[in-house]
Amino acid sequence: MDLSDRKQKILQAIIDEYIGTAEPVGSRAISKRNELGLSSATIRNEMADLEDMGYLVKPHTSAGRIPSDIGYRFYVNSLMQRYQISVEAVERLKEELFNRVNQLDVLIKKAGVMASVLTEYTTVFTAPSLGRSVIRKLDIISMSGANSLLLLVTKAGLVKNKMIDAAVDDYEAAELTAAINRVLSGKTCDEITESDFEEICELALRETDIDERKISLVIGYVAEWIRTLGESEVFVNNSRAILQYPEFSNVGKAREMLDFLEDKDNLIKIMESGHNTEGVGIKIGAENDFKELENTSLVTVDYKIGDRTLGQIAVIGPKRMNYAKVIASLDLISTQIDSILKQFTEGEG
Amino acid sequence: MDLSDRKQKILQAIIDEYIGTAEPVGSRAISKRNELGLSSATIRNEMADLEDMGYLVKPHTSAGRIPSDIGYRFYVNSLMQRYQISVEAVERLKEELFNRVNQLDVLIKKAGVMASVLTEYTTVFTAPSLGRSVIRKLDIISMSGANSLLLLVTKAGLVKNKMIDAAVDDYEAAELTAAINRVLSGKTCDEITESDFEEICELALRETDIDERKISLVIGYVAEWIRTLGESEVFVNNSRAILQYPEFSNVGKAREMLDFLEDKDNLIKIMESGHNTEGVGIKIGAENDFKELENTSLVTVDYKIGDRTLGQIAVIGPKRMNYAKVIASLDLISTQIDSILKQFTEGEG
DNA sequence: GTTAGCACTCGGATTAAGTGAGTGCTAACA
DNA sequence: TGTTAGCACTCACTTAATCCGAGTGCTAAC
Numbered sequence: 001m002d003l004s005d006r007k008q009k010i011l012q013a014i015i016d017e018y019i020g021t022a023e024p025v026g027s028r029a030i031s032k033r034n035e036l037g038l039s040s041a042t043i044r045n046e047m048a049d050l051e052d053m054g055y056l057v058k059p060h061t062s063a064g065r066i067p068s069d070i071g072y073r074f075y076v077n078s079l080m081q082r083y084q085i086s087v088e089a090v091e092r093l094k095e096e097l098f099n100r101v102n103q104l105d106v107l108i109k110k111a112g113v114m115a116s117v118l119t120e121y122t123t124v125f126t127a128p129s130l131g132r133s134v135i136r137k138l139d140i141i142s143m144s145g146a147n148s149l150l151l152l153v154t155k156a157g158l159v160k161n162k163m164i165d166a167a168v169d170d171y172e173a174a175e176l177t178a179a180i181n182r183v184l185s186g187k188t189c190d191e192i193t194e195s196d197f198e199e200i201c202e203l204a205l206r207e208t209d210i211d212e213r214k215i216s217l218v219i220g221y222v223a224e225w226i227r228t229l230g231e232s233e234v235f236v237n238n239s240r241a242i243l244q245y246p247e248f249s250n251v252g253k254a255r256e257m258l259d260f261l262e263d264k265d266n267l268i269k270i271m272e273s274g275h276n277t278e279g280v281g282i283k284i285g286a287e288n289d290f291k292e293l294e295n296t297s298l299v300t301v302d303y304k305i306g307d308r309t310l311g312q313i314a315v316i317g318p319k320r321m322n323y324a325k326v327i328a329s330l331d332l333i334s335t336q337i338d339s340i341l342k343q344f345t346e347g348e349g
Numbered sequence: 350m351d352l353s354d355r356k357q358k359i360l361q362a363i364i365d366e367y368i369g370t371a372e373p374v375g376s377r378a379i380s381k382r383n384e385l386g387l388s389s390a391t392i393r394n395e396m397a398d399l400e401d402m403g404y405l406v407k408p409h410t411s412a413g414r415i416p417s418d419i420g421y422r423f424y425v426n427s428l429m430q431r432y433q434i435s436v437e438a439v440e441r442l443k444e445e446l447f448n449r450v451n452q453l454d455v456l457i458k459k460a461g462v463m464a465s466v467l468t469e470y471t472t473v474f475t476a477p478s479l480g481r482s483v484i485r486k487l488d489i490i491s492m493s494g495a496n497s498l499l500l501l502v503t504k505a506g507l508v509k510n511k512m513i514d515a516a517v518d519d520y521e522a523a524e525l526t527a528a529i530n531r532v533l534s535g536k537t538c539d540e541i542t543e544s545d546f547e548e549i550c551e552l553a554l555r556e557t558d559i560d561e562r563k564i565s566l567v568i569g570y571v572a573e574w575i576r577t578l579g580e581s582e583v584f585v586n587n588s589r590a591i592l593q594y595p596e597f598s599n600v601g602k603a604r605e606m607l608d609f610l611e612d613k614d615n616l617i618k619i620m621e622s623g624h625n626t627e628g629v630g631i632k633i634g635a636e637n638d639f640k641e642l643e644n645t646s647l648v649t650v651d652y653k654i655g656d657r658t659l660g661q662i663a664v665i666g667p668k669r670m671n672y673a674k675v676i677a678s679l680d681l682i683s684t685q686i687d688s689i690l691k692q693f694t695e696g697e698g
Numbered sequence: 699g700t701t702a703g704c705a706c707t708c709g710g711a712t713t714a715a716g717t718g719a720g721t722g723c724t725a726a727c728a
Numbered sequence: 729t730g731t732t733a734g735c736a737c738t739c740a741c742t743t744a745a746t747c748c749g750a751g752t753g754c755t756a757a758c
Binding site: 373375376377389393394396397407410411412413 | 719720721
């Protein structure tokens with residue numbers, strides 16, 4: 001099961017080569033690199049061994065070899081060199097993320113875009129989960145007219161709003177806002193229960209002279225809204241990147257993949273499946289739960305506030321992706337988000 | 350220049366056929382339809398005439414004919430049959446648009462999606478222009494912490510928010526909100542000038558006891574924000590639809606097109622160029638200002654509130670698109686938006 | 699253990715021939 | 729005079745045959 005040092009070097013050379021060219025690599029190409037000082041015949045023998053052991057695969061008899069999923073896995077776990085992201089790229093990322101971004105959803109959206117810019121692959125990210133976000137403030141805002149506006153701000157700086165079909169005047173808005181915040185402020189959406197809303201209604205009924213029907217109408221809207229806010233949202237960036245790679249050079253395959261990426265339910269499942277890993281998670285080819293992804297690899301990272309996970313950012317690319325670069329990029333982005341959020345929330349009570 | 354009745358019928362038959370099959374159509378195919386009772390030889394003669402007149406084009410000697418841009422133009426202007434959208438589709442659209450949508454941006458987004466669902470083509474739409482929207486209310490909301498939230502609601506139901514790096518307490522928020530609304534409420538963003546903000550500052554300074562520096566800080570943020578809000582935003586739906594059509598069966602072409610659709614500046618220009626038309630505007634092939642669109646057609650429609658244009662919805666598809674259906678769909682959607690917005694704003698003062 | 703040499707494999711490119719949809723023209727017909 | 733049948737011709741596309749070369753596995757010599 002163990003690989004000799006030489007076999008490892010050869011495997012690494014093959015994978016490095018294949019990642020660059022997307023062509024099956026032959027013994028001669030490796031020999032010519034002259035890093036190992038071995039003839040093609042020797043390499044050929046070693047390659048045959050590596051194939052027997054399952055690390056390499058031949059597309060057909062007279063082609064070179066390409067890495068198997070197991071080969072990639074070994075590469076990722078043991079062989080891969082650390083990738084150093086250029087100072088300029090880091091600077092650009094910092095500037096992009098820090099620059100006047102003080103709303104969490106905007107920050108994450110930018111982070112998702114930057115991930116696809118850095119890696120040149122398709123990225124998927126989930127919007128910050130409201131279920132796990134702590135409510136800072138929930139306002140009802142009176143509009144002159146037949147409706148009013150609900151406004152929710154979380155501690156991490158996420159802002160959501162919703163127009164409702166209920167007219168409230170300034171007094172009612174202020175009183176209801178106060179009642180709501182006395183009960184909900186500091187809770188996460190997941191923690192809020194039916195009885196919280198009952199409590200709000202009682203509070204409003206007892207301490208204000210707002211019409212009971214109006215209270216229950218408005219609080220009903222709030223309750224319904226909070227429920228829907230818990231639902232996950234996913235976004236895809238740069239999905240057309242897959243057209244760049246020879247793996248998808250036929251339109252049919254490409255379209256299948258794009259269709260797959262369009263289906264939010266799939267994406268949510270993917271993101272959930274990537275979630276149970278520490279730091280950067282990698283799924284190679286058939287390791288993915290979806291058949292549609294059997295020719296791609298998925299690299300995911302969580303973003304969190306403190307130790308509360310808010311969502312994930314993922315990169316989807318061909319199995320022969322530049323793992324080192326992708327991992328370094330996601331790592332960088334997640335630490336940046338972390339430090340921004342820390343700074344962003346520490347002023348708060 | 351005039352086309353005989355028979356020539357028109359033949360041209361129509363050719364275009365109808367070509368729209369369906371995407372294959373050059375030959376004289377025999379038209380003859381076999383048996384609508385005209387003419388032999389293929391006769392049709393052949395007429396087709397030769399139509400080619401001389403510029404309505405048809407031959408890809409090569411021994412292929413059938415395809416319509417030229419001029420041919421399509423004549424078809425669209427004079428030949429095309431009215432398309433009747435199915436009752437179910439209309440119902441679905443109404444339900445989708447009316448159902449609990451009371452924010453303009455959400456409504457337009459849904460309309461854009463529905464346009465691509467109905468037509469099965471790529472759609473582009475501009476977000477409602479804030480520059481031309483009348484401000485209903487601009488609120489400053491106090492957050493417990495180092496920042497506060499700006500909230501803008503337009504008469505048509507567009508909601509925008511922005512976190513700013515300035516702490517205000519409830520008193521300051523209420524007073525500043527009042528001052529701002531006394532000056533800005535009822536104006537469109539385009540109408541607001543520098544002196545409006547000066548007026549707000551004076552007002553706040555004279556009638557409240559808020560610190561002068563804080564007033565100018567906050568109002569400065571508001572001014573800056575309002576300026577940026579004037580910028581156009583465009584969105585693309587279902588861009589992968591282009592992969593469906595044989596015109597883009599090679600990945601290179603498809604990618605070029607997708608890249609083009611990704612560039613928001615292009616899209617803004619496209620939408621602007623489509624704008625100066627009444628009702629539904631159609632640009633066929635080379636009629637478009639962009640070389641990238643020379644093999645596509647663009648159908649645009651404005652959506653407006655009263656007589657104030659807020660933005661556009663456009664369909665981009667192959668030149669052999671089903672014009673009748675696309676036009677009918679956009680027409681339907683724009684009238685629906687119109688009636689919703691009418692109903693939506695008529696309650697207001 | 700390493701390597702040179704060689705027969706063998708097989709996908710991809712190249713070429714050649716065949717196919718068929720379509721055209722344009724001509725001559726006959728109503 | 730308009731319509732049509734007939735026929736030679738064109739040309740993209742398909743299929744088959746051939747060639748080419750990168751790559752392999754195996755063997756024998758170093």
